[in-house]
Amino acid sequence: MDEWVRLAEQAPIIRVEPPGPKAREILEEDRKYLMQSFVRWYPLVVDTARGALVKDVDGNVYIDLNSALAVANIGHTHPRxxxxxxxxxxxxxxxxxxxxxxxxxxxxxxxxxxxxxxxxxxxxxxxxxxxxxxxxxxxxxxxxxxxxxxxxxxxxxxxxxxxxxxxxxxxxxxxxxxxxxxxxxxxxxxxxxxxxxxxxxxxxxxxxxxxxxxxxxxxxxxxxxxxxxxxxxxxxxxxxxxxxxxxxxxxxxxxxxxxxxxxxxxxxxxxxxxxxxxxxxxxxxxxxxxxxxxxxxxxxxxxxxxxxxxxxxxxxxxxxxxxxxxxxxxxxxxxxxxxxxxxxxERVLDRVSRLGEEVLKFFRDLSAEVSLIGDVRGKGFMIGVELVRDRRTKEPAKKELAELINRCFKRGVLVIGAGLSVVRIAPPLTIEEELLWRALRILEEELRKLDREVRA
Ligand SMILES: Cc1ncc(COP(=O)(O)O)c(C=O)c1O
Missing domain, CATH: 3.40.640.10 (Type I PLP-dependent aspartate aminotransferase-like (Major domain))
Known part of the structure; x- marks a missing residue:
């Protein structure tokens, strides 16, 4: 069986809490030799990637809901x-x-x-x-x-x-x-x-x-x-x-x-x-x-x-x-x-239109129970979930966004933010449905947990 097919069945797979030992070595050298003008959300050190899966240098496997900044639209290293x-x-x-x-x-x-x-x-x-x-x-x-x-x-x-x-x-x-x-x-x-x-x-x-x-x-x-x-x-x-x-x-x-x-x-x-x-x-x-x-x-x-x-x-x-x-x-x-x-x-446009509607509905339904969600919007696989500390004042939940994104990373789901407090959902357009929902359910669990903590 192709290694990536096997990994897809189990992903995400976190073997060592990231950043693992090999990642830490590279991070140190990165700080020394690269100009630090970037904003990195979390210390992901990538080794290989295929489709919607990303493997880091310590063997952890993540599901990519970001397409490496909306670039891997048909997934990473597509064979064609x-x-x-x-x-x-x-x-x-x-x-x-x-x-x-x-x-x-x-x-x-x-x-x-x-x-x-x-x-x-x-x-x-x-x-x-x-x-x-x-x-x-x-x-x-x-x-x-x-x-x-x-x-x-x-x-x-x-x-x-x-x-x-x-x-x-x-x-x-x-x-x-x-x-x-x-x-x-x-x-x-x-x-x-x-x-x-x-x-x-x-x-x-x-x-x-x-x-x-x-x-x-x-x-x-x-x-x-x-x-x-x-x-x-x-x-x-x-x-x-x-x-x-x-x-x-x-x-x-x-x-x-x-x-x-x-x-x-x-x-x-x-x-x-x-x-x-x-x-x-x-x-x-x-x-x-x-x-x-x-x-x-x-x-x-x-x-x-x-x-x-x-x-x-x-x-x-x-x-x-x-x-x-x-x-x-x-x-x-x-x-x-x-x-x-x-x-x-592969009729990707039709697929993305259909799945995008389902993902929008998923977050809109979730917003009925998670008051951290202030707004849900998007088209296809360009979906924003805006987090607010209070729905009345719409105060941007900046810290909560950073926390959520980090917690997802630690559980093997790659998302990043946009604007002041928006979770951006931009998976590869070809992501397997099973992987998509598995990743979104992890995001949902972390959002619910964070919401309870903010309200406590
Ligand atoms: C809408 C838009 N325009 C332009 C750019 C710049 O592209 P690049 O980083 O390839 O120069 C970006 C990058 O994020 C973008 O989102």
Whole structure:
């Protein structure tokens, strides 16, 4: 029997309390030799991973409800991805698109356009989410030949950490502190986080409406002439900001507003795209067609790849104005091809839509008994469970979140947080149902226990 099949029957398996002896050694060296600018939730030192299972260096086996940051969308080391990488790496490792041509890039671009909402689209390949976002900003400003210098972004957004992407990011002050001056001509407006609407609103739709009116009346009416705005950039579901789903009227309303003033819509699907919400791109849930989409993370099954896909008439930067040595590396593109084949042939989108509804219901039912749960929201396998210390004041349960996540880790379930106090549920889209529910039941037990302790 395949070792992973055997492990799946018993997972999670905790042999030694993590971090075990081998993990402790590596942690010590990590502290010594790596810059410590990350926020690690717990001391997981990974050795191998397959599907939704992760083995650490001390032999513990975990169930991954996080897909290694929404990257392992079709699971870790998917055999078809590994096979495609092996085949391609014997043929060609690198040949830069900046100066040359290869068929793999054309084939992959064609495939990406075919699943995009664009009738006619073009692609630019990059290496990461931040680089795709950076490029999207350049495409938008370049489209107007520099005549529209402003970009409007949303509070709570996370778009990456390179200077341009960071300038539109506004998820946590620590991400920006010390790095100014950032890119100028960026304006941030509230996002319709209807559980904590920044405006007075009785319903989510009222919150969406209030944000749209604020943008039009107060931003476009008082600070910046709309003719100077190149683009709105948004996440269709805010990721790092707390898995925040906008009300149904918001994105269609933003499209209308953009059209009214000739402003482009850049849709950052780095986290929400590539099937994560049960659609190729999350924006499809609202029937909205943006002008530019930035994608990365899950696109190549774990290899570094980013892509900008946009309407052909917008993707028109002139020769010499944008390029990247490794963007569209042939091995990453082969992996991407395999990811797309798996998503299509295994009907992954339908599965995620169905299971996502079941998981949402599971947490909504649980919230009837666990008052630590303030809000449950999401689409597909991008589900946020927001924890609050008191449902009336909605005080974020930050410490409790950290405690819960750590306790789950110790029991062999990998989850992390988002926003101030949100548990993010983002398992591989292909996770076995049995494993999914086993992991969720452990999370449920820990949530109930913690809830009792908070109330005691
Ligand atoms: C929505 C979104 N955009 C951009 C990024 C940046 O991607 P990367 O870390 O690959 O640069 C992220 C990363 O979490 C993201 O969630």
């Amino acid at each position: 991805v590994v096979e495609a990488i092996k085949r391609q790496s014997e043929k060609l490792l690198h040949f830069s698109l900046t100066d040359f041509y290869y068929e793999e890039a054309v084939r992959a671009a064609k495939r990406l356009v075919s699943v995009s909402p664009f009738e006619e689209g073009k692609v630019f390949f990059a290496n990461s989410g931040a680089e795709s976002v950076e490029g999207s900003l350049k495409v938008a400003r370049g489209h107007f030949r520099g005549k529209r210098p402003y970009i409007i972004g949303f509070l709570g957004a996370f778009h990456g950490r390179t200077m341009g992407a960071l300038s539109i990011t506004s998820s946590k002050p620590v991400q920006r502190k010390w790095f100014s001056p950032l890119v100028p001509n960026i304006i941030h407006v509230p996002y319709p986080y209807s559980y904590r609407c920044p405006f007075h609103a009785e319903t989510p739709e009222e919150c969406g409406e209030a944000v749209l009116s604020y943008i039009e009346e107060w931003i476009l009416g008082k600070i910046v002439d709309p003719e100077e705005v190149a683009a709105f950039i948004f996440e269709p579901i805010q990721g790092e900001g707390g898995y925040i789903v906008p009300p149904d009227n918001f994105l269609p309303g933003l499209r209308k507003l953009a059209d009214k003033y000739g402003i482009l819509l850049i849709d950052d699907e780095v986290q929400a795209g590539i099937g994560r919400t049960g659609r190729w791109f999350a924006v499809e849930h609202w029937g909205v067609v943006p002008d530019i989409i930035a994608t990365a993370k899950g696109i190549a099954g774990g290899l570094p790849l980013g892509a900008i896909v946009g309407k052909s008439e917008v993707m028109n930067l002139p020769p010499g104005s944008h390029a990247s040595t490794f963007g569209g590396n042939p091995v990453s593109l082969a992996a991407m091809n395999a990811v797309f084949e798996v998503i299509e042939s």
